[in-house]
Amino acid sequence: MASMPFSFAVLLDRPDIWRGDSLSRAGAPTIPCGFPGLDAELPGRGWPAGALTEILPAHEGIGELRLLGPALAGLSKRGLRLVWIAPPHLPYAPALAAAGIDVANLVIVRTASPKETLWAAEQALASNACGAVLAWPQGAKYAELRRLQIAAEGGRAPAFLFRVPEAASESSPAPLRIALGTSDGGLAVRVLKRRGAPLAQPILLPPMPPAVRGKNHHVDRHPAAPAAARDFSARLVHA
Amino acid sequence: MAVQAALALAPALRVAPRDPATETEALLGVAGWAAQFAPGVALEFPDGVLLEVSGSLKLFGGLESLLGRLRRGLAEMGWSSVLAGAPTPRAAFWLAWAGKQQFIGESAELEPVLAALPLEVLRCNDEALAAFEAIGVRTLGELRALPREGIARRFGQGPLAELDRALGRLSDPRNFFVPPARFGAALSLPADVTQAEALLFAARRLIIQLAGFLAARSGGVQRFVLSLRHRDKAATEIAIGLVAPSRDAEHFILLLRERLFNFTLAEPVREISLRADDVVPLAGHNLGLRFEQGKPPGQWEHLVERLRARLGADAVYGLVLRAEHRPERAVFAGELDSKQLHLDFGERPFWLLDRPKRIAEIGAVPHHKGPLELLAGPERIESGWWDGDDVARDYFVARTQSEALVWIYREWRGEGGWYLHGVFA
Secondary structure, three states, rough: OOOOOOOOOHOOOOOOOOOOOOOOOOOOEEEOOOOOHHHHOOOOEEEOOOOEEEEEEEEOOOOOOOOOHHHHHHHHOOOOEEEEOOOOOOOOOHHHHHOOHHHHHHEEEEEOHHHHHHHHHHHHHHHHHOEEEEOOOOOOOOOHHHHHHHHOOOOOOOEEEEEEEEHHHOOOOOEEEEEEEEEEEEEEEEEOOOOOOOOOEEEEEOOOOOOOOOOEEOOOOOOOOOOHHHHHHHOOEEE | OOOHHHHHOOOOOOOOOHHHHHHHHHHHHHHHHHOOOOOOEEEEOOOOEEOOOOOOOOOOOOOOHHHHHHHHHHOOOOOOOOOOOOOHHHHHHOOOOOOOEOOOOOOHHHHHHOOOOOOHHHHHHHHHHHHHHHHHOOOOOHHHOOOHHHHHHOHHHHHHHHHHHHHHOOOOOOOOOOOOOEEEEEEEEEEEEEHHHHHHHHHHHHHHHHHHHHOOOOOOEEEEEEEEEOOOOEEEEEEEEEEEOOOOHHHHHHHHHHHOOOOOOOOOOOEEEEOOEEEEOOOOOOOOOOOOOOOOOOOOHHHHHHHHHHHHHHHHHHHHHEOOHHHOOEEEEEEEOOOOOOOOOOOHHHEEEEEEEEEEEEEEEEOOOOOOOOEEEEEEEOOHHHOOOEEEEEEEEEOOOOOOOOOOOOEEEOOOOEEEEEEOO
């Protein structure tokens, strides 16, 4: 019998073999997140489809949605639905449209309790009929998140769970966990958990402030009212 | 058997009078359901349904497979059945009536099988039966052995003509059953039902019937109504709406289950009925040629219906943009998949607060978790004088002490002041 030219390199090239010291390249599809610096550090170079991604912002308003903007815009342009389950505020369509997201593909789901939120998220993930599922579960337990992860597996939708920063200390079945903070006005992305070697340094994304536009007034004044008498702009310049 | 004798054997027996109207309705229901399996369906009152299946065998994967579907469906609707088949409708019905689950493919095999059937299959009157009995004729075979002229003289042409039709020697034209345009079916419950789960079990029978009815018409429904009749109170109606037409019985049952999940019955239910008025055309599904990896994509409409059934119809909605400068009015909750305007609103936050929140002003500086740093603005929005809800605001993008970006405005009406209206998440 001829000796088999068996080489480890061949074996290691298989996409379903994952070496502990490298990022997983396993066949699971991903959606590019649109920030090259972050994509490079994510297994499969993007947000995992068919898996949970936990996002733990230090607090509201630091760019936690803008981080998802390019990925969501791409999905919605392909006609896929973005399902928002129990968002904390009204997702404001004009801003989402400005970020390139097709508003026609947005679906808001309101729930009356954290239990309903988990139920709705599980249904949405298990259905495999959504482009992306964003959910704001409150006080979810490991077993409940495990159910969501199982529902998501094999599906095409990335599932983003927004959780409080304190959740970082709890264990979670989500294969990707990301904590968000700020640094010099920019967004500091700390990858708490990924398939592959842990990442010690946070990834700094450039500041994403809203474009500062020139004065962009929308004044529909009553034709009868004398314009000058109601012009406050002089007063507010130094406000 | 007499009622008294039956009660003596089984004291717990419940005796109910026959109700011909209900029986006919049930037969029509079964016929409507069965029409999905065959182009020609005829009725044999009071308890027979004839299907012309020769053209359907290939479509349904052969006789055994078709029989399996028929048996399963009939059992799911709660009927016991005897299925039999023969080259002529009369012979098939006689076999079924005599309780023989036989399937005869060739006309040549028909005669010996029919010969063994009892004379009762002719369903002639008791007098004639007694007369046949008196001359020692008990089966169709014995009848056929007698001289035809003698029988015709004594009993008329009827019995012989029937036999000839069964053997295919006389034509036996049938009026095909035409399913009604709408679906309606009722089921009276054997006992008062107080639990939703038991109700679902009963409703399942009607839903199977509905699905068959729809399949026969190549149609689907977007709405169906389950009516619960009580003894005293007015009927409770449960309407199930669908995003897209469907005829998927399992999906219908699931929606009903979600709806009944939190349902409290006002009173025990005596009878249920299912109604679907608007049947719309619905094509079948083509199966893909390629096997896709992973889970097959699910049906979006089904997801929406399930969510709505449990969370309420208003809990799932889309957003619709409107050409309007007042931020809280530039978008409204609307239908899913609404057509959108393409508008440029300027700098807007991803989150809008449900209502603007008053924030403090300390030393001419607005405060929200500490003093705010104004980054951009003002953007004057003054609008709405025509509907009495006019606003006059100057919007700013501001940064909090913890480096969050917020959208605030200074109110120029009434008592003025600063308000938090959005978050640049």
